[in-house]
Amino acid sequence: MLQGKTTLQGKQILLVIGGGIAAYKSLDLIRRLRERGGSVRAVLTPAALHFVTPLSIASLSGNRVHEELFSLIDEAEMGHIELSRAADLVVVAPATADLIAKAANGLANDLASTLLLATDKKILMAPAMNLRMWLHPATARNVQRLKADGAAFVGPADGDMACGEYGPGRMSEPLEIVAAIEAALMQDTTVPLPPGVGRPRTVGGSLAGRKVLITSGPTLEPIDPVRYIANRSSGRQGHAIARAAALAGAEVVLVTGPVSIPDPAGVDTRHVETAREMLACVDAALPADIFVSAAAVADWRVDEVGGNKIKKGLAGTPSLSLIENPDILAHVAQLAQGRPGLVVGFAAETEKLLDNARAKLARKRCDLIVANDVGEGTGVMGGLSNTVHLVTLDGVESWPPLDKDEVARRLIEKMAALFGPLASGDQAQ
Ligand code: CTP
Numbered sequence: 001m002l003q004g005k006t007t008l009q010g011k012q013i014l015l016v017i018g019g020g021i022a023a024y025k026s027l028d029l030i031r032r033l034r035e036r037g038g039s040v041r042a043v044l045t046p047a048a049l050h051f052v053t054p055l056s057i058a059s060l061s062g063n064r065v066h067e068e069l070f071s072l073i074d075e076a077e078m079g080h081i082e083l084s085r086a087a088d089l090v091v092v093a094p095a096t097a098d099l100i101a102k103a104a105n106g107l108a109n110d111l112a113s114t115l116l117l118a119t120d121k122k123i124l125m126a127p128a129m130n131l132r133m134w135l136h137p138a139t140a141r142n143v144q145r146l147k148a149d150g151a152a153f154v155g156p157a158d159g160d161m162a163c164g165e166y167g168p169g170r171m172s173e174p175l176e177i178v179a180a181i182e183a184a185l186m187q188d189t190t191v192p193l194p195p196g197v198g199r200p201r202t203v204g205g206s207l208a209g210r211k212v213l214i215t216s217g218p219t220l221e222p223i224d225p226v227r228y229i230a231n232r233s234s235g236r237q238g239h240a241i242a243r244a245a246a247l248a249g250a251e252v253v254l255v256t257g258p259v260s261i262p263d264p265a266g267v268d269t270r271h272v273e274t275a276r277e278m279l280a281c282v283d284a285a286l287p288a289d290i291f292v293s294a295a296a297v298a299d300w301r302v303d304e305v306g307g308n309k310i311k312k313g314l315a316g317t318p319s320l321s322l323i324e325n326p327d328i329l330a331h332v333a334q335l336a337q338g339r340p341g342l343v344v345g346f347a348a349e350t351e352k353l354l355d356n357a358r359a360k361l362a363r364k365r366c367d368l369i370v371a372n373d374v375g376e377g378t379g380v381m382g383g384l385s386n387t388v389h390l391v392t393l394d395g396v397e398s399w400p401p402l403d404k405d406e407v408a409r410r411l412i413e414k415m416a417a418l419f420g421p422l423a424s425g426d427q428a429q
Contacts, residue, residue: 006225007182008038010258010273014087014119015040016112017057018096019047021162022128022171026093027052029174030060036178039260041066041087045099045112068111080111084119086262088271089189091181092116094128094171097139103151104142122189123151124180128171130163150191154180205249206416212250213288213340214242215295215328217257219275223302223320224310231296235259237346237386238294240408242267245290248412253285257295275301275325282328290415291340293329293366296348301325330364342419344368344411347391350375357391368392368418370411390414 013033017026030040040061044054054065066083084090092099092112099112103123108114116123125146133139134156147153155172172180216238221229235256242254243264252267255278263269270285272278275297282291300322310318333343343366347357350373357371369391386407390397399410 006037008033008036008185010220010271011038011089011185012087013038013040013181014084014090014115014121015042015061016090016092016099016115017042017044017048017052018092018094018099018112018128019045019050020094020096020128020171021051022094023048023051025171025174027056027060029093029177030057032174032178033181034061036182038181039063041083043067043083043112043115045096045110047096047098066111080114081118081265082262084115085121085265087119087121089181089184090116090119090121090123091126091177092123093126093177095125096127097129097133097136100125100127100139100142100146104145104149120191120193122184122191124154124177124184125151126154126171126177126180127156127169129156129169130161131165131167131169134169135167152180152184205247206413207245207290207419208249210250210289210416210419211253211287212242212245212290212292212415213253213255213282213285214238214245214292215255215278215282215297216242217259218296219257219278219298219325220273221275221298221301221325222305224306224308226309229298229300229302230258231298233257233259233296235261236384237404237407238292239264240404241292241294241411242269244405244408244412245292248416250290253288255281255285255295274298275328279326279328279331282332286332286335286340287338288340290342290344290419291329291332292344292411292415293332294346295328297328298325327364329366333364333366342367342415344370344415347371348374354389354391354396357389361391361393368415 017023033040041063042057042061043066054067058065102113103116106117108117127134154177156168157170157172158168159170160166161169217235218231218233223229239261242252246252246266254267254269256269256271258273270281272281278295278297303321303323329345345360345364345366347360347369349356349371353371353373357369361369371389371391372386384404385401386404387401388399388407
């Protein structure tokens with residue numbers, strides 16, 4: 001169980017570990033980040049493998065370690081572009097003279113340097129090297145250039161070096177790096193592209209000119225500062241719909257609870273934790289032409305979350321008092337003003353699938369319910385495929401088992417057809 005402050009709850013950090021003796025401190029850095037609720041994916045340079053092992057890093061981070069650019073497994077699971085963008089912040093520790101030089105000059109001949117060039121997030125460097133290397137004009141030039149490009153630095157500190165000399169070049173201590181990470185994450189860490197660049201090329205797509213707002217993933221409801229209630233949603237279906245909507249030419253805002261999959265390309269992705277944060281974020285993102293509520297929103301939250309960790313044994317077994325969360329789908333579907341033209345909900349059921357879906361369509365007043373059986377043995381929750389039934393007031397359309405990406409693609413086409421062609425001037429303002 002995690003303990004202490006959860007200042008990094010829900011934050012994903014991509015940690016690039018360079019090949020220097022200070023790499024041993026990165027093991028402690030990972031522990032400190034995880035203690036604070038952060039999740040860490042680590043990338044090792046070939047040189048780093050001489051100082052720390054992938055096994056120790058994977059054990060501490062709880063994630064597999066990435067080392068090679070041209071690893072087919074990595075590309076099938078998560079390509080290097082996605083890996084570089086799934087994080088909230090990229091941290092290089094230790095940042096060796098070599099890594100700094102590569103990043104400053106835009107070299108991309110291994111996984112670490114490629115990620116530094118491909119990322120859309122801020123980079124924080126914690127340099128570590130011999131003092132002559134740090135003081136060398138070439139390194140000073142490279143650091144200046146990286147700062148001008150927007151990278152942040154923590155350290156190096158003065159101190160005794162592994163090589164016996166004294167001076168600047170020691171990597172900052174893990175807790176100082178943590179403080180710099182927390183400070184960096186106080187601000188928006190996405191590095192914007194020039195306007196009009198970066199969205200998928202989709203002129204004339206079926207949702208061109210439309211704005212689609214989508215919720216995805218679970219919500220996470222705190223019990224106390226270290227514990228929470230969550231559910232098994234992976235966010236795969238909601239994220240796939242966001243990707244498909246972007247590919248169909250829509251402007252897409254995705255509001256997601258904590259998931260371990262990357263943000264979809266070309267989508268404005270906003271991260272939240274609780275149902276109430278999700279509702280506020282959805283309200284802030286409206287108006288939209290289409291709203292798709294794919295999130296597995298927790299139905300209840302704990303009433304009165306205290307500021308301290310609930311201790312064992314003091315007052316027997318604690319009992320939790322739960323109160324109902326707002327229903328985001330019903331709220332959007334029943335907006336008196338600014339209701340999206342098409343409101344789509346999901347019904348994840350373990351019994352009486354179609355009856356429950358019809359009841360939800362009526363109760364929440366949405367236009368379409370995508371019903372799926374998530375009972376034991378279906379493998380839908382967290383899995384890659386889905387068997388869905390489209391329930392509207394006109395009846396039910398059942399689809400065969402499909403890959404979640406294919407479900408998403410077909411749903412988008414269905415929504416585009418239901419929404420109708422874009423008349424000039426009628427998109428969400
Ligand atoms: N939903 C929502 N906000 C909630 C609960 C659900 O927006 N607080 C949305 C989900 O995103 C989904 C739909 O409502 O699109 C149905 O969610 P589901 O969990 O199946 O239904 P519930 O309304 O929670 O009803 P029950 O748990 O009784 O099945």
